[in-house]
Amino acid sequence: RKEVEQDPGPxxxxxxxxxxxxxxxxxxxxxxxxxxxxxxxxxxxxxxxVYSSGxxxxxxxxQLNRASQYISxxxxxxxxxxxxxxxxxxxxxxxxxxxTFGKGTHLIIQP
Amino acid sequence: DVKVTQSSxxxxxxxxxxxxxxxxxxxxxxxxxxxxxxxxxxxxLIYFSYDVKxxxxxxxxxxxxxxxxxxxxxxxxxxxxSTNQTSMYLCASSRTRxxxxxxxxxGTRLTVT
Numbered sequence: 013r014k015e016v017e018q019d020p021g022p023x024x025x026x027x028x029x030x031x032x033x034x035x036x037x038x039x040x041x042x043x044x045x046x047x048x049x050x051x052x053x054x055x056x057x058x059x060x061x062v063y064s065s066g067x068x069x070x071x072x073x074x075q076l077n078r079a080s081q082y083i084s085x086x087x088x089x090x091x092x093x094x095x096x097x098x099x100x101x102x103x104x105x106x107x108x109x110x111x112t113f114g115k116g117t118h119l120i121i122q123p
Numbered sequence: 124d125v126k127v128t129q130s131s132x133x134x135x136x137x138x139x140x141x142x143x144x145x146x147x148x149x150x151x152x153x154x155x156x157x158x159x160x161x162x163x164x165x166x167x168l169i170y171f172s173y174d175v176k177x178x179x180x181x182x183x184x185x186x187x188x189x190x191x192x193x194x195x196x197x198x199x200x201x202x203x204x205s206t207n208q209t210s211m212y213l214c215a216s217s218r219t220r221x222x223x224x225x226x227x228x229x230g231t232r233l234t235v236t
Contacts, residue, residue: 043222044222044223046224053211053232054229054230055213055227055228055229055230056166056213056225056227057227058224058225058226061224099165099166101224101225103222110220110222111168111225113165113166114165115163115164115165116165
């Protein structure tokens with residue numbers, strides 16, 4: 013059964029710190045990977061796609077490790093506004109909708 | 124920017140009522156989806172559609188049906204609402220099946236009393 017696993021947290025992190033969390037997936041045929049951010053009682057919003065070579069967008073860095081089947085998200089110089097739930101999404105690229113969501117990691121940035 | 128619009132933000136219905144949740148996207152996406160999200164259970168796929176008049180069951184289709192008469196519009200129907208259908212309902216669309224990211228509407232919080 014396809015699975016995407018995330019540590020639910022919460023991760024309590026002081027403002028300005030660096031925080032990282034991982035997401036493991038079980039389907040080795042997975043092809044596309046995404047990180048979403050979801051604020052309380054709001055819809056998920058795409059944060060970034062995750063490419064094989066890794067990618068960076070400002071304070072956010074995403075990495076893919078195919079050998080160990082996980083993706084990671086690193087947030088540097090964390091801000092209070094980074095407090096949210098971060099959802100990992102893995103695509104198998106075919107059949108049904110091909111997308112599997114993790115249940116999310118809850119991040120709380122403390123002043 | 125992709126815009127996915129859900130017709131209602133909050134909805135309160137009685138048990139046994141027929142409920143329609145409407146979703147419209149403006150980016151000419153082929154693919155549209157309905158999810159529900161509950162605490163501790165994450166996002167669960169109800170139905171999806173890859174083309175007009177086409178629909179496929181997701182993981183939890185029981186008690187729901189859908190309609191896609193036009194490319195931009197995907198409706199979720201609760202034939203006879205029950206209290207266990209109280210949830211946050213999220214519509215999404217995407218460009219490429221299974222590969223491109225989903226763009227979500229802002230959700231409908233449905234309460235069935």
